[in-house]
Amino acid sequence: MPKAKNQLIKAGLIVGLCIVLACVSWILDRASMSIQLFTYGWSYGFWANAIPVAALFVLLLALFNRLVLAGLVTLVLVFALYFANYLKLKYLAVPVSFGDVYLLENLHLATLRLLTDYLKSGILIPVLLLVMAAIGILAWKERAFFVRRSIMRAGLGGLTLFFMISLGTGAQWLGRVYEAHKLRVIPYAPNMTILHAGLLGSLVYSDVERVRALDEPVDRAAAASLLALSPKPEPVKAEGSQRPDIVIVQSESFFDPAILASLDDTRDLLPNIHRALAQGIGGTMDPPTFGGGTLRTEFEVLTGIPLAAYPQVEFPYLQISQKKIPSIIQVADRAGYATIAIHGNSGTFWNRSKAFQEIGFGQFLTKDDFSDDAPLDGTYLSDTAMTDEIIRKLSTAHAPTLIFAISIEAHGPYWGKSVADPARRAAIPAPQGLHDEALQEYRSYAYHIRNADQQLGRLWQFLAARHRPYVLMFYGDHLPSLPHVYKQSGFDNGQSGPLQFVPWVIVGSGVGHRTVHVHSWMMGSEILEAAGVAPTPYYRSLASAEPELQKDAAHQQAIENGVYSMARLYLKGRLGEFINSEKGPGDVATDSSR
Amino acid sequence: MMLMLAGCSAFGSSELEFNPAQLPACKGPLIVVHLRWNFEAETGKPVRIYISSPGEAPKLWSFTGPKGEANTGRWMHDGSTITVRDSKGRLLGIRTLETTFCKRSARKLLNQR
Numbered sequence: 001m002p003k004a005k006n007q008l009i010k011a012g013l014i015v016g017l018c019i020v021l022a023c024v025s026w027i028l029d030r031a032s033m034s035i036q037l038f039t040y041g042w043s044y045g046f047w048a049n050a051i052p053v054a055a056l057f058v059l060l061l062a063l064f065n066r067l068v069l070a071g072l073v074t075l076v077l078v079f080a081l082y083f084a085n086y087l088k089l090k091y092l093a094v095p096v097s098f099g100d101v102y103l104l105e106n107l108h109l110a111t112l113r114l115l116t117d118y119l120k121s122g123i124l125i126p127v128l129l130l131v132m133a134a135i136g137i138l139a140w141k142e143r144a145f146f147v148r149r150s151i152m153r154a155g156l157g158g159l160t161l162f163f164m165i166s167l168g169t170g171a172q173w174l175g176r177v178y179e180a181h182k183l184r185v186i187p188y189a190p191n192m193t194i195l196h197a198g199l200l201g202s203l204v205y206s207d208v209e210r211v212r213a214l215d216e217p218v219d220r221a222a223a224a225s226l227l228a229l230s231p232k233p234e235p236v237k238a239e240g241s242q243r244p245d246i247v248i249v250q251s252e253s254f255f256d257p258a259i260l261a262s263l264d265d266t267r268d269l270l271p272n273i274h275r276a277l278a279q280g281i282g283g284t285m286d287p288p289t290f291g292g293g294t295l296r297t298e299f300e301v302l303t304g305i306p307l308a309a310y311p312q313v314e315f316p317y318l319q320i321s322q323k324k325i326p327s328i329i330q331v332a333d334r335a336g337y338a339t340i341a342i343h344g345n346s347g348t349f350w351n352r353s354k355a356f357q358e359i360g361f362g363q364f365l366t367k368d369d370f371s372d373d374a375p376l377d378g379t380y381l382s383d384t385a386m387t388d389e390i391i392r393k394l395s396t397a398h399a400p401t402l403i404f405a406i407s408i409e410a411h412g413p414y415w416g417k418s419v420a421d422p423a424r425r426a427a428i429p430a431p432q433g434l435h436d437e438a439l440q441e442y443r444s445y446a447y448h449i450r451n452a453d454q455q456l457g458r459l460w461q462f463l464a465a466r467h468r469p470y471v472l473m474f475y476g477d478h479l480p481s482l483p484h485v486y487k488q489s490g491f492d493n494g495q496s497g498p499l500q501f502v503p504w505v506i507v508g509s510g511v512g513h514r515t516v517h518v519h520s521w522m523m524g525s526e527i528l529e530a531a532g533v534a535p536t537p538y539y540r541s542l543a544s545a546e547p548e549l550q551k552d553a554a555h556q557q558a559i560e561n562g563v564y565s566m567a568r569l570y571l572k573g574r575l576g577e578f579i580n581s582e583k584g585p586g587d588v589a590t591d592s593s594r
Numbered sequence: 595m596m597l598m599l600a601g602c603s604a605f606g607s608s609e610l611e612f613n614p615a616q617l618p619a620c621k622g623p624l625i626v627v628h629l630r631w632n633f634e635a636e637t638g639k640p641v642r643i644y645i646s647s648p649g650e651a652p653k654l655w656s657f658t659g660p661k662g663e664a665n666t667g668r669w670m671h672d673g674s675t676i677t678v679r680d681s682k683g684r685l686l687g688i689r690t691l692e693t694t695f696c697k698r699s700a701r702k703l704l705n706q707r
Contacts (some may be wrong), residue, residue: 030690032650034646034652034677035646035673035675035688036688037688037693039673039690089649093650095649095650191648191649191673192648194649195648195673373661489650496612496650
């Protein structure tokens with residue numbers, strides 16, 4: 001066969017296979033979103049989604065020099081991506097996003113172990129073995145596609161390498177191809193963006209955008225309006241009075257199931273949170289995540305920075321890295337507190353070890369620091385074990401202490417897991433209308449949050465009996481992933497899971513009763529105020545925003561814009577300079593953090 | 595689930611039709627769609643019709659005969675999906691509403707950033 005004809009056939013084969021892979025990936029994309037399988041086929045988004053698939057295939061072809069092998073490996077990787085998207089939508093109600101890349105960069109054994117809980121490994125292992133066998137046979141038996149020293153091979157390899165490098169660096173030319181207008185991007189509605197641009201198309205778009213993730217504009221007028229609001233009077237501590245110990249418990253997946261349509265009363269299940277809400281400051285809290293993503297709520301509580309100010313930031317501990325991240329921990333440290341974080345999992349999970357240093361914790365106790373006989377309940381260290389650690393640290397403290405404890409016992413999934421007391425789990429009353437998987441899911445979940453509530457009661461009793469002032473904050477980080485329960489029951493207010501709230505409460509020495517709805521970024525100013533720690537100008541502004549946000553929607557929007565702008569200045573360490581320019585140097589800005 | 599979806603009704607079912615077939619440019623965002631279905635060849639029993647948005651869990655809209663037609667409410671939007679299943683949960687048909695591109699609304703949305 002003449003060389004030119006041979007080259008033409010090879011080029012045709014490559015193009016043909018690229019189109020087949022593009023179509024298959026588009027069908028998988030649609031399937032993972034549970035929509036009709038060729039919706040928006042051949043659209044601009046279709047081709048935008050096809051480019052990364054084709055580039056990967058051609059790069060693998062240039063590397064392996066085996067046509068079918070390169071096609072199969074591409075297909076396996078694409079399938080894995082869309083399967084992950086399907087699972088993420090099912091359990092977390094959000095699609096795979098560019099932020100997940102940061103999770104992959106920081107993949108540790110603890111993360112893998114937790115994620116594999118969501119897979120049915122019984123099917124996974126034979127499928128993986130089959131795929132590996134096919135890849136092995138193809139690598140061994142398939143004939144080379146290009147001749148030795150092929151110019152076509154070198155050219156294609158170089159071209160795709162250029163594409164991959166552009167992808168890695170977020171090159172400008174990619175921004176012109178993956179432009180929001182052409183892709184029909186719907187800001188803040190990732191599912192609709194994927195509908196038009198495909199998952200891969202929207203990932204490349206986000207990649208290009210990521211360089212601007214923290215480069216959000218500051219509306220100085222909105223920030224100045226917020227600053228001009230009369231600040232609340234600063235809490236005053238009487239001379240010589242003891243500073244209260246501060247304990248903050250972030251309870252994994254804790255919400256009050258009474259908001260489910262099938263359940264009216266949870267006072268028997270969660271007596272302590274109900275008692276605390278009746279006595280202390282608290283109510284409902286709007287977390288920035290649903291079904292998972294604990295670190296999002298955690299970041300907002302610790303820093304007071306709303307993640308809505310940074311729409312491109314999904315995993316703040318992974319995407320925000322600077323020498324110091326301003327936080328209530330630094331405020332407490334300056335007020336003379338010893339600051340300790342406690343979490344019964346690996347410190348590498350969510351990159352907490354590094355992030356907590358930047359946030360300013362003096363000490364971070366992780367799973368390895370728990371005692372050898374610390375009890376598990378279900379898969380993880382129990383809330384009892386976490387409370388033991390809190391009590392142990394407070395009992396040996398020589399200075400006022402702030403403890404931030406992150407529980408893990410109630411982490412999902414909530415099926416097929418053994419627990420320490422299966423009889424107690426089986427005896428949990430069945431809510432009306434829940435059956436089969438939903439009932440199993442509910443009972444497992446309720447078992448763990450009941451434990452969380454009991455430990456809240458135990459900790460509260462311990463603190464109250466110490467004859468030392470204290471402030472205890474308790475809140476849920478987000479609603480859990482309970483797809484069967486939500487499907488069978490729904491919620492009292494008729495809204496979906498991501499639009500529900502979690503409970504939060506503060507009890508302690510001199511803490512009166514008040515009911516208020518908050519966002520998680522307001523929690524820092526609440527705890528500082530309850531503990532009588534003088535807030536910085538940033539937290540004073542957040543506190544003054546709180547009553548304003550209870551007003552009409554238009555007013556809320558203006559206040560939120562002010563908060564977001566102020567948060568952007570705060571994170572970049574420019575708030576002090578801004579306040580001085582607005583109010584004059586009298587109001588000392590101790591918020592500079594860089 | 596994903597494989598089942600991929601295996602069935604890959605390119606839309608002729609027995610499940612929307613009128614209008616597409617959301618016209620710059621109309622909406624919500625419209626009423628006239629729905630027509632016929633799955634008598636697949637089942638003689640009643641079928642379940644579900645509605646959903648992209649990536650979201652479907653909600654039961656109607657439990658009805660295998661052949662029929664009806665108007666939706668004014669809640670169909672870009673990406674709204676109608677799924678029809680038989681009594682055993684087997685997928686009979688799936689259709690998603692597409693829109694033609696509207697420059698005016700795209701510009702408005704992007705300016706909200």
